[in-house]
Amino acid sequence: MDIGYLFLIGSMLSLIASIVLDFEFVRGRRCWERIKYANATFFAFTALAFFTLLYYFLTRDFNVKYVFLYSDTHLPLVYTISAVWAGREGSLLLWLLYLGIFLLFSTKKRDKTTAVANAIMCVVAVFFNFLLLTSSNPFVRLNFNPPEGWGLNPLLRTPEMALHPPAIFLGYAGMTVPFAYAVAATYYEEEWIKRARNYLLVAWAFLGIGILLGAWWAYKTLGWGGYWGWDPVENSSLLPWLTASALLHGVLVEERKGGMKLVNYILAVVTFDLVILATFITRSGIINSVHAFARNQEAYAYLLLIVLSSVAAFAVAISKKDVFRGKSYGIRDRLIQASILIFSLATVTVLIGTLTPLLIRASVTRAFYRHIEIPLGTALVVLLGVCVLAIKRDFNQRVLKSLAAGAGAGIICFEITRLALASLGVGIFVFTLMGIVQGYSGRKIDLRRAGAIAAHLGLILLFIGVMGSWMYESDYTHVNLGVGQSVKVGDYILKLNGFNEVNGNGKFYVIAYVSVYKDGKLIGVMHPKLVIYNLMRNDRIVASVDIISMPLQDIYIAMGSVTESGIASFEFYVVPLVSFVWIGSLLIVAGGILAALPESRKKLDKSAVEVKGVEHAHRES
């Protein structure tokens, strides 16, 4: 038996010990310190298993099947490390390791709620540990010693793809904590938001970072000029992000007025379920092959975890109905509820589209998502522009001001571009921007509020960027050029100057030199490449895209193929406003991190006390 496998058994035993001790503690035994020890042992064993696998990768022990499948002798050090989470087994091990880290931190408060939450998290960990011990064992050895590995998929050899899984899985594992606290605290009729809020923010931010890295990778690597293809893997990571975004807004209402408790509870549970679904979809390839479901033995395990967690959460909710009593008042709370409704409708749309291939013999096209998500996104942005004004006096006047600014900007844009939809988009952008400016000016800005401002500015930039890049992208997918030839595509002239062939470490490059002219002026020379890796894999040839980024548009070129006679076929794209997508997404993520920073937490506690004081004063008067 492999030593790594023994470590996994050790972590399983620690988990069981921790769960037993949690229940002993609930019954009144004084065993808090031992729970902490059990958690620490679990973390230590999992970390040992993780580092054992890493060690096998670093020493190129191809006798280990997982190492054989995901690395080769030419693989650089950085990608040898990232290969640990390139496949299903290693990803699940990372999930488990993250749960171990969260378990180390979550035992700060010594009470029954924490003990039960601890037990819930341990049960989730048992699930992944069980998979690692059975169907997803990363330590399986081959009965021979291959001299060379199969190799990491060349497409994954980018910094973005090295970092994407650790970010995404940190987000996934983190969503377990709000779920565990929501169920445990509701069981003891306590509130869970304060305990879980920071975990929620951190998990949400990392999920966002992961999604952004994935989109950026797709844009730079896949060569189709887009960053979001609505494929099942992308969708599955977006789903929990959408519900967690809804939850972050619901939390606002609950913190202030005590309303929306049931909705928040449901959102916490659903987010967790979607995280499990996402892990399953991402790491099983189930949607791509229609018949895989019956053959994939893990499918039923994941389904079981989703059903069990939902049923348990439902049972707790039914038995503690009274906990969810509470009211929300005022126009602002109503508007926040509307935003939650929009997030939920977006989630339902993506979920239906993603699961369609599993349920019937068909799939939906990208247009399905765009038809629904673009109007929903637009509604969300308009709503934001109104919502940020709802706390201020002179609500109507301010909305009119925003409207005037938006209409003005839209008309100016139309005069210049003559594009109706683009002008409408710019108008909405300015309307909401004015709303944010008016809504936050003159107010005290702590870190938490700064986070909200950043995230909301990010949202409207993302909106305008998505609109530009989806609706006004020009694509020229069949550009054929021989050396010395030039062709006119749209406003641009492309000229193929020649090729170069370069031998690198374990790979071979064919580089094309393409000059791009606009209005007779040279804009730049682009170098799309084909990279041929020295591997036994079928997919060892990848196209390397070249992009010239300008503030308002990207020029994007990918080389499809080169024939012996030296004719290359290129795909050429002009993508407007795509930089807004990246800046907007970064701001959204930064907003989450800002709001989770320690200083804003202290302020929050203080302001909560103040609010309570004010409420007391109101009641007394």
Place this chain on the structure above:
Amino acid sequence: MKKVSILVGVVVIVFGIALAMSFKSELCPYVTVSYVVSKGSVSNVQVNGTIVPGTTKVLPNNTLMFNLSDGKTQMRVVYHGILSHYQEGIPAVVVGSYYDGIFHAKEVLLKCPSKYKVMEENYSTKKVTGKV
């Protein structure tokens, strides 16, 4: 409260109708060559099959014609555009509509042949449609 519930109800119903309509129009079922040919006319489907050797015709203006077979039936496919590493005898998925006895493909996904004769023939890339 009642007003709000009605409003939410209306929004959800309108959304549901829009969703159903978009779903219906953008649904792209997986079907066989035999099904397509027996139907005579279908739109927006995905068909799995093998490119029949000796049936390829390259027309000017980047137009490609070939027969796709599911082992029982064959159909004529027309596609405008370049396909890197196009080869006869390999499996392919075509996405598009069938009418007037011809399948008009919007998209052709070629599956990688098991032996990749890259260096002798040409440098080409695999079009990636899903992540690994």
